[in-house]
Structures are given as C-alpha cells and as structure tokens.
Amino acid sequence: GAVVSQHPSRVICKSGTSVKIECRSLDFQATTMFWYRQFPKQSLMLMATSNEGSKATYEQGVEKDKFLINHASLTLSTLTVTSAHPEDSSFYICSAPPPGQWGETQYFGPGTRLLVL
Amino acid sequence: SQQGEEDPQALSIQEGENATMNCSYKTSINNLQWYRQNSGRGLVHLILIRSNEREKHSGRLRVTLDTSKKSSSLLITASRAADTASYFCATDIYDKVIFGPGTSLSVIP
Numbered sequence: 001g002a003v004v005s006q007h008p009s010r011v012i013c014k015s016g017t018s019v020k021i022e023c024r025s026l027d028f029q030a031t032t033m034f035w036y037r038q039f040p041k042q043s044l045m046l047m048a049t050s051n052e053g054s055k056a057t058y059e060q061g062v063e064k065d066k067f068l069i070n071h072a073s074l075t076l077s078t079l080t081v082t083s084a085h086p087e088d089s090s091f092y093i094c095s096a097p098p099p100g101q102w103g104e105t106q107y108f109g110p111g112t113r114l115l116v117l
Numbered sequence: 118s119q120q121g122e123e124d125p126q127a128l129s130i131q132e133g134e135n136a137t138m139n140c141s142y143k144t145s146i147n148n149l150q151w152y153r154q155n156s157g158r159g160l161v162h163l164i165l166i167r168s169n170e171r172e173k174h175s176g177r178l179r180v181t182l183d184t185s186k187k188s189s190s191l192l193i194t195a196s197r198a199a200d201t202a203s204y205f206c207a208t209d210i211y212d213k214v215i216f217g218p219g220t221s222l223s224v225i226p
Binding site for chain 1: 152215217
C-alpha cells in the first residue's frame, strides 16, 4: 500500500541551528502534503499545507519564516525549522492524500522527533 | 488548529471490558476518521465514516456518527492490553484533516 516516509526519525540539535525534515511519498505522487506538530501528551496540530510548485499555506499562528516549507517535487516536501529553540522541540508528522482519494484517508509518516538543546 | 472535544481525556479499564470514546466537532464535515497512536509513535488509521453514514464496524471497532449533534463515538469491544494507546478523532474539512484532543486509553491486563 501507499507509504509515506520521514527523515530523520530523530534529531538533536543546538539552539540557533536549522533543521530540515523530509517527507516522501514512496509509491504515489502527492501534489499536497500536510505538516503537523505534536507536543507531549497533546494532539496533532496542523501547521501548514505544502503545495507542489507553489507556496505553502500556513495555519493561523504558525510563523512562515520560521517553518520553511518546500515542495520541490511530487514526492518530496521538506520542513526546515530555522534558528531552532528549545520550545520548538516536538514531534513533527507529515501526511499526504493518495491521488484520487481526496476527502478520504490520508497516509501519515512515522514522525520526526526534534529535540533542541 | 483543532476542533471539538473528546471525552473522556483518559480512560482506564480492565482487559475484556468495552471502551467507549466520544468526539464532538464544530463544523460541517465530509467524513470523520479515528486514529490510534501508540506512545511516541506514528498514527494508525482505524476507520473512516462518511457524513451520510450512521454506523460502521471493523473487527472489534464500532463507530457511530450523529451529524445532527456533531458527535461520534468509538467503541472497542473486548479490549486487550495491546489496545493501550491514544485515540484521536479527525474531521475532514476543506480537504484538511483536523484532529481532536484525543483520549488516552489504558487497558489493564
């Protein structure tokens, strides 16, 4: 079945550095992908919609200059956390709807755990 | 963004008992989905119910949807220790999937 992967699965970085997280659709093309953030013991919060070939759409309260999203191809979206701070430590999850299944289920990546020291 | 509520926030039951979780939402939806998440792991899609459906079954899972009350319930029958996880409802709104706050289920062997 359709699979979405994320890389890396876990990253530890120093405060002030930038971290890039990749989200790939492995056997289908995804013109749209979604990025979520999940703090411990909380639910997933939608951060932004990544659109292939155009700018991402950010949810209210999400800083677009801090969380840079690039959807360079039909199988890859990247989220870059710029100048990361400890409060950015979280679990980041991407998802993508398989083609022809808009409004149906989405496939979620396994998540990337970011720890900023 | 999140919409709605889930209750209870936490539920602890004995193995073999049934577990019922409820979800409410605020806006009109295309469908409602339930997901499971084991601690610190990714999401597992459990079941999708469309806005024109009222009840759906999958194995030990039973989901109901009441669009007039904007609510849904997830029933897990004959629970097992392996069912221990967080359960989230999620609604599809304008092709975005928005998650509820979740219910943490503990099944005690």
